């Protein structure tokens with residue numbers, strides 16, 4: 001059976017990755033594409049390599065009142081631009097919001113699919129987590145669940161590829177400024193901090209008041225590496241064992257002895273986690289790697305849509321990462 005799917009924001013980085021995944025999905029059929037400045041273009045005009053079956057699909061001006069019959073809508077709009085319009089999407093259309101407007105908002109389920117899959121099954125409104133929350137919460141969840149670290153004493157040092165800023169992102173992240181450069185930003189007040197803190201509190205039952213989160217832009221296209229410093233007396237083996245048990249049945253999380261690298265996840269919905277701990281120093285280092293456009297955006301969005309539709313969670317997501 002084919003499930004009719006739409007993408008709004010298809011010309012952007014998140015929407016384009018959703019297009020790539022949906023184009024080869026066994027059950028999803030892309031029947032609607034929308035945007036703003038790209039409206040009026042055919043998909044082949046924006047994506048010359050798009051499969052022939054989708055080439056002539058015309059990008060529509062985004063209007064929730066003018067949707068064709070749809071089962072699932074992926075919204076990949078700038079944060080702040082989706083709330084009003086998505087409120088007007090008919091209730092029988094399942095929506096996955098890849099942007100940040102509905103995380104921890106009433107009426108929407110927070111779609112951290114690798115940790116809380118059963119909360120997503122059968123739902124109709126899913127708020128996809130941010131890319132940094134995906135990279136940081138997946139390695140932390142097993143440690144918090146087993147009480148191996150203090151939730152109130154966590155310091156996150158995170159590196160991200162430039163596509164995290166989007167096509168329409170801030171011009172200070174252009175090639176000349178980003179190539180051979182490292183840029184810290186958002187210190188003490190990044191927009192993802194409340195989402196990360198709330199989820200740490202849900203996972204641990206304790207306060208995350210001491211959270212420090214510092215992202216850095218690095219000159220690569222895709223990928224996030226989170227290096228997270230925590231207080232706890234566990235050994236490395238104890239942390240690895242907790243993660244292996246926590247994710248034993250989960251298809252997209254790989255627990256590795258070696259520190260993970262961003263290329264391991266490139267082009268995939270995988271998350272890699274690893275740990276290094278020194279009980280004598282009360283120190284646990286947790287590491288997480290995702291592709292910001294994969295698990296950080298469109299990959300997790302398709303995973304969420306699979307769960308919403310009762311499909312196998314891995315449908316359309318079981319390809320190997322891009323290497324090198």
Ligand SMILES: NC(=O)C1=CN([C@@H]2O[C@H](COP(=O)(O)OP(=O)(O)OC[C@H]3O[C@@H](n4cnc5c(N)ncnc54)[C@H](OP(=O)(O)O)[C@@H]3O)[C@@H](O)[C@H]2O)C=CC1
Pocket residue numbers: 008009010011012013014015034035036037038039062076077078079081098099100129130131163164165166167168169292293296297
């Ligand atoms: N990039 C990433 O790694 C991640 C992004 N996100 C979130 O996903 C969302 C999309 O990000 P990203 O793809 O990077 O952004 P881009 O800037 O690459 O794309 C934005 C898209 O939104 C469309 N758009 C903008 N304004 C409107 C409007 N008023 N009506 C209809 N369409 C509009 C644009 O269409 P057009 O070109 O036609 O104007 C474009 O397709 C954001 O909320 C972002 O924070 C989440 C996780 C990771």
Ligand SMILES: CC(=O)N[C@@H](CCC(=O)OP(=O)(O)O)C(=O)O
Pocket residue numbers: 078079098099100129130131132160161162163164165166169186191192215217
């Ligand atoms: C490099 C870069 O700029 N990255 C973005 C992350 C985008 C994202 O995930 O934002 P949403 O919460 O809106 O979905 C940032 O730091 O804001």
